Amino acid sequence: MEWAMATLDLAQDVVSLTAALVDIESVSTGEQEIADSVEAALAALSHLDVVRFGHTIVARTTLGRDERVVIAGHLDTVPVNANLPSRLDGDLLYGLGSCDMKGGVAVALRLAATLPAPSRDITFVFYEAEEIEARHNGLGRLARERPELLVADFAILMEPSDAVVEAGCQGTLRVDVTVRGERAHSARAWMGSNAIHAVAPVLQRLVEYVPRTPRIDGLTYHEGLNAVGISGGVAGNVIPDECVVTVNYRFAPSKTEDEAADVVRRVLAGFEVTVSDSAPGALPGLAHPAAAAFVAMVGRDPQPKFGWTDVARFSALGVPAVNYGPGDPSVAHQREEYCDIARILECEQTMRAWLGA
Amino acid sequence: MEWAMATLDLAQDVVSLTAALVDIESVSTGEQEIADSVEAALAALSHLDVVRFGHTIVARTTLGRDERVVIAGHLDTVPVNANLPSRLDGDLLYGLGSCDMKGGVAVALRLAATLPAPSRDITFVFYEAEEIEARHNGLGRLARERPELLVADFAILMEPSDAVVEAGCQGTLRVDVTVRGERAHSARAWMGSNAIHAVAPVLQRLVEYVPRTPRIDGLTYHEGLNAVGISGGVAGNVIPDECVVTVNYRFAPSKTEDEAADVVRRVLAGFEVTVSDSAPGALPGLAHPAAAAFVAMVGRDPQPKFGWTDVARFSALGVPAVNYGPGDPSVAHQREEYCDIARILECEQTMRAWLGA
Numbered sequence: 170m171e172w173a174m175a176t177l178d179l180a181q182d183v184v185s186l187t188a189a190l191v192d193i194e195s196v197s198t199g200e201q202e203i204a205d206s207v208e209a210a211l212a213a214l215s216h217l218d219v220v221r222f223g224h225t226i227v228a229r230t231t232l233g234r235d236e237r238v239v240i241a242g243h244l245d246t247v248p249v250n251a252n253l254p255s256r257l258d259g260d261l262l263y264g265l266g267s268c269d270m271k272g273g274v275a276v277a278l279r280l281a282a283t284l285p286a287p288s289r290d291i292t293f294v295f296y297e298a299e300e301i302e303a304r305h306n307g308l309g310r311l312a313r314e315r316p317e318l319l320v321a322d323f324a325i326l327m328e329p330s331d332a333v334v335e336a337g338c339q340g341t342l343r344v345d346v347t348v349r350g351e352r353a354h355s356a357r358a359w360m361g362s363n364a365i366h367a368v369a370p371v372l373q374r375l376v377e378y379v380p381r382t383p384r385i386d387g388l389t390y391h392e393g394l395n396a397v398g399i400s401g402g403v404a405g406n407v408i409p410d411e412c413v414v415t416v417n418y419r420f421a422p423s424k425t426e427d428e429a430a431d432v433v434r435r436v437l438a439g440f441e442v443t444v445s446d447s448a449p450g451a452l453p454g455l456a457h458p459a460a461a462a463f464v465a466m467v468g469r470d471p472q473p474k475f476g477w478t479d480v481a482r483f484s485a486l487g488v489p490a491v492n493y494g495p496g497d498p499s500v501a502h503q504r505e506e507y508c509d510i511a512r513i514l515e516c517e518q519t520m521r522a523w524l525g526a
Numbered sequence: 527m528e529w530a531m532a533t534l535d536l537a538q539d540v541v542s543l544t545a546a547l548v549d550i551e552s553v554s555t556g557e558q559e560i561a562d563s564v565e566a567a568l569a570a571l572s573h574l575d576v577v578r579f580g581h582t583i584v585a586r587t588t589l590g591r592d593e594r595v596v597i598a599g600h601l602d603t604v605p606v607n608a609n610l611p612s613r614l615d616g617d618l619l620y621g622l623g624s625c626d627m628k629g630g631v632a633v634a635l636r637l638a639a640t641l642p643a644p645s646r647d648i649t650f651v652f653y654e655a656e657e658i659e660a661r662h663n664g665l666g667r668l669a670r671e672r673p674e675l676l677v678a679d680f681a682i683l684m685e686p687s688d689a690v691v692e693a694g695c696q697g698t699l700r701v702d703v704t705v706r707g708e709r710a711h712s713a714r715a716w717m718g719s720n721a722i723h724a725v726a727p728v729l730q731r732l733v734e735y736v737p738r739t740p741r742i743d744g745l746t747y748h749e750g751l752n753a754v755g756i757s758g759g760v761a762g763n764v765i766p767d768e769c770v771v772t773v774n775y776r777f778a779p780s781k782t783e784d785e786a787a788d789v790v791r792r793v794l795a796g797f798e799v800t801v802s803d804s805a806p807g808a809l810p811g812l813a814h815p816a817a818a819a820f821v822a823m824v825g826r827d828p829q830p831k832f833g834w835t836d837v838a839r840f841s842a843l844g845v846p847a848v849n850y851g852p853g854d855p856s857v858a859h860q861r862e863e864y865c866d867i868a869r870i871l872e873c874e875q876t877m878r879a880w881l882g883a
Contacts (some may be wrong), residue, residue: 339713339765354833356751356776358752363752363753364785366754367732372725373728374725376723376726393712393713393716395715397722397724397761397763398759398766399756399757400758401755401756402754402755402756404754405700406774407752408754409755414722417712417762417763419712419715435633440758475714477713478714
């Protein structure tokens with residue numbers, strides 16, 4: 170019996186291809202079918218070397234060009250929310266993953282199929298499990314296990330950016346601030362010490378903190394130090410002996426994780442601070458010739474990326490990377506997510522011009 | 527087949543009787559056996575009128591005295607914690623309920639059995655379900671359904687007070703303070719409004735609040751306004767749009783619940799405050815002749831009661847009430863709870879002297 174696999178026709182126009190990709194359900198951990206389809210379509214192209222790791226596909230040209238670029242996109246989506254199959258409504262293509270990020274994947278697949286001799290060698294990466302815990306991430310696995318496959322002069326991650334170059338990304342650090350007190354019956358509060366009251370100066374310091382907006386490579390980043398969680402309390406008649414504030418620091422990519430932790434410890438000096446989670450940012454790297462040429466081709470001012478994205482994985486390998494894709498990031502993960510078809514066409518055209526022989 | 531009921535010998539000494547009561551397990555909602563035993567022992571005494579409601583027993587003398595007093599105690603305990611059966615160790619009787627409050631119940635049962643002609647008419651109340659949600663409370667049920675049975679000039683609730691008169695009780699009020707903001711991705715915090723940060727002034731006002739210590743009937747009460755819970759947060763990368771602080775106000779019995787709510791609203795003016803729970807305090811009522819005579823007999827300075835107790839149920843019926851019992855309140859609800867046998871003997875002696883013909 171044959172495996173019921175959707176056949177992907179890479180010769181069709183990029184909008185139809187986007188719709189075809191949306192129609193292959195691929196919620197994180199369920200990427201088998203879409204990965205099989207992508208692998209089969211790429212394996213049919215003689216100018217590409219194709220390898221697969223789990224549900225992650227790597228396809229490379231090996232033309233011996235002076236420069237190599239990575240073009241990457243994840244195949245998975247957030248869970249279905251009554252938003253399948255795809256639906257074209259005027260200029261907009263609706264459906265799960267249309268924005269995040271099957272429009273970008275379609276552009277990359279079209280380039281893979283139609284540019285047998287690009288001006289720069291290309292490594293296409295279509296990977297699994299971006300929308301769930303980082304340990305499952307297919308690009309992360311590749312970076313750990315086969316970093317040589319990601320070696321390049323520049324990388325484009327086709328995450329939704331509204332067809333603007335979003336350069337680098339900020340780092341992120343989470344800490345728990347634990348404030349302690351002493352339990353007592355709330356009718357005899359003076360016999361204890363209220364840990365929730367003792368949190369007041371922690372919050373006040375966060376309120377008073379003035380976030381930096383450093384300029385890097387001509388881009389203005391925007392840091393932030395915010396409480397994202399708070400919990401404390403034992404019972405309705407007990408003076409609480411512990412209160413924990415979870416604080417998230419978003420920091421410009423010019424800082425290391427250690428430097429970021431130092432900033433937070435300085436702001437919250439005198440309190441018990443424990444780092445629970447961190448990820449480094451990624452410098453924009455726009456000075457690199459391949460990046461500069463790409464930015465010029467896009468023709469719009471590049472913007473800083475505030476959120477953390479997988480570009481940081483390239484940055485950690487020493488590869489400058491930007492986000493650039495057709496979707497509007499503000500509709501990602503929404504039930505009514507869509508992608509403007511004009512943006513998909515524009516992205517394909519821009520990248521084709523940049524990579525054209 | 528006969529119901530396997532423990533036989534309570536009210537002729538034995540009060541310490542042995544306490545031990546016998548401890549040995550009848552009576553965790554809240556499991557008071558059947560102890561209530562049966564108490565009812566049977568009291569029904570055998572011809573000088574008492576005995577009635578039962580659920581697992582609550584009321585036994586009264588009807589001698590036509592000028593004054594009537596209530597002597598009350600609950601029959602239930604908190605859950606078993608490897609602290610049964612009772613165990614005498616030197617001067618201390620250990621075991622679940624020894625402190626809270628079978629020592630007091632034993633004293634009351636001894637008085638019931640041995641004072642056929644007391645100087646004041648007595649209404650003994652042995653009730654169920656004090657240690658669980660208020661709606662199950664046997665004294666509360668009596669107050670609602672048969673308030674005439676609680677009519678008296680004075681009431682003594684034999685809760686553990688270390689053989690000191692603890693007069694009246696403070697009221698308690700709980701409010702939720704809800705602070706709202708606007709969600710945003712924490713990498714773009716400036717697009718939202720952080721509800722946890724906005725809680726800083728709420729906590730600051732609680733920190734700065736100076737609790738009153740009003741004097742009533744010569745007793746100094748001690749109010750308190752405290753956060754007893756706090757929660758907020760959506761996810762580690764989201765600026766939170768809501769934070770709720772639960773605040774508990776303990777107020778002197780000279781205030782009504784409405785006055786107490788006004789105080790909290792005034793302190794937290796400008797914030798969204800919702801009352802979730804409240805119970806009035808109880809005035810000490812030490813000016814009443816029966817109360818004054820009792821205090822004189824005890825021979826120690828009466829103390830204010832800071833926590834809320836069932837004395838407030840008497841107060842609500844217009845009956846002045848105090849807490850007075852042999853246990854040390856600081857060991858109540860502890861696994862190693864105990865009662866000093868000297869205190870049990872002292873309580874019996876004091877009350878016998880006060881009620882003696």
